[in-house]
Amino acid sequence: MAAKAEEVDVDGVAVRLTNPDKVYFPKLGANGTKGKLVEYYRTVASGPMLTALRDRPTHLQRFPDGIEGEEIYQKRVPEKHPDYLETCRVTFPSGRTADALKVTHPSAIVWAAQMGTITLHPWQVRCPDTDHPDELRVDLDPQPGTGFAEARTIAVDYLKPVLDELGLVGYPKTSGGRGVHVFVRIRPDWDFIAVRRAGIALARELERRAPDLVTTSWWKEERGQRVFIDYNQNARDRTFASAYSVRATAIATVSTPVTWEELGDADPDDFTIATVPALIAKRGDPMAEMDSVAHPIDSLLEMAAADEERGLGDLPYPPNYPKMPGEPPRVQPSKKVAEHWDEHGNPKT
Template identity: 80%
Template sequence: MASAATELDVDGVKVRLTSPDKVYFPKPGYTKRDVVDYYLAVADPMVRLLRDRPVHLQRFPDGIDGEEIYQKRVPAKHPDYLQTCTVTFPSGRTADALKVTHPSAIAWAAQMGTITLHPWQVRCPDTEHPDELRIDLDPQPGTDFSDARAIAVDVLKPVLDELGIVGYPKTSGGRGVHVFVRIKPDWDFIAVRRAGIALAREVERRAPDAVTTSWWKEERGKRMFIDYNQNARDRTFASAYSVRRTAIATVSMPLTWQELASADPDDYTIATVPDLIATRDDPWADIDAIAHTIEPLLEMVRADEEERGLGDMPYPPSYPKMPGEPPRVQPSKKVAANWDEDGNPVGD
């Protein structure tokens, strides 16, 4: 028999919770109510980081072993306490995405079976100009979290320090590391993505045997991939404090650089994080204190183009062809005679 629905008071807003006893994480036995309670425990820092951001929802209404629903639109019929904001996808279509302004929005998302919240790198209403640059250290086969951690601490951070840029690291909740940089919302997605490519290439130059920016898996080898396309329009990261679809319900955990140097991502779960944040200072408390210019990175873009002959890099396959983008074809399958110098198929 399904457990009875209940009503939660979330900072003065009534949020209906159905099937609270449904098991979402079979191995530890965590229920829907456990997930909701976790999100309520971390709601204050989450709202601060997500405030006014459009957010997509990675939902598992029947638990992590059930169907996955990646939801970009808020249903037309939704509680009055929710707010939305309009985003434009690479296709040109638009949608009203969830806009987080209050803990009740996070509680509602959890009630809908959301395990992970995926925010855009913009704030409403200006959804055309990112205020975050995001660095994704994505382990490839043969590498793991310890490699991502070492590259972040020993290679990426010194580059950021030289540029005068403050980065804020977190575990991905899996095997990777994410680093966020607050930037001035003065540039569009194309410029911010190119800035991210320039930064990634500099990290790759300093550790070429350990880091790759190659979009093509056949070229990566056993190296850490810096996924520069995470700065493209409609590419989202798991938010800080989001739960992940792992057997033990790990969390994407904000850390200091010192903490990251010895971190184990499995230490941060929905069972451990609430007590941790209650007993330590917030390592991301000052993330909004400085909004950086990306001009130093754009200067690196120009140097890559003019001195090294390095232009743009491929977008994900679902995106329209972008000006100056190289061919979206695996190097092993590319026949040079079939492509012009602008990366367009000959005859198109």
């Protein structure tokens, strides 16, 4: 017999909860149930997580039967949904549209957990203007042979100094896995193409300063044992795990904002659904001031223009995108015929 549904109060909104004893994280046993996941999200939703997600179209990474079951990446809110939910119309690279979850109240976050959502993935825009990002996102993605220690070193020793030189304030967080994410609040004055171009310029500057440690190569065969700066995370419909989102790991790690000082000694496995609420209560939210200043990206676009003058133009988009203006051919390097390409990877005419 199915367990009886109950209702939980989330800042004045009643959210229906079913099957709270279902185990989502088997390694954690009774501490890894759906009820524990909902309890965690209920704790953080009213404060820092709502700040991170407010008015953002958000996709849901769902595991209705736990992390060892089927994964559903849901971009659309079901037609039948509670009245307290709001939606936001987004346009995908294909030109198709969808009504995504728009987070405006903690109940939306708890509802997502009730639906089996482990991780919430927000866009870098705020509704209703879904064409102009207000975040520049830097994704430090360790490749085989590297890990969190290497990503942390790049962030602290190379990325932060570059941001400081440019007068930009970055806010780091653990990815919940081996990577590091850094957000920069920017003015919503540029479209996705320009913001992605700015992200490429920043990534290339890191690559110049640490060529043995950093790569911007989209092609895995060229990356080696370096940290990949995934510039395409600034493209339309590419999303990060939000701050304070749980990840589908055995110990229920959490993508957790940290100060730059904390990042230097951080271990991503220390941040879990069992530990993060107490950490927030103890020292607050390191991203609390992120909305206080929105930066221009003119300096990064000037760097991009200088790169272009040196023959460094655009880089490949993900394979599901239509061919973009100025984009180089999406041909894997090992499949190129050498005499047909110049030294910059562009086709000879």
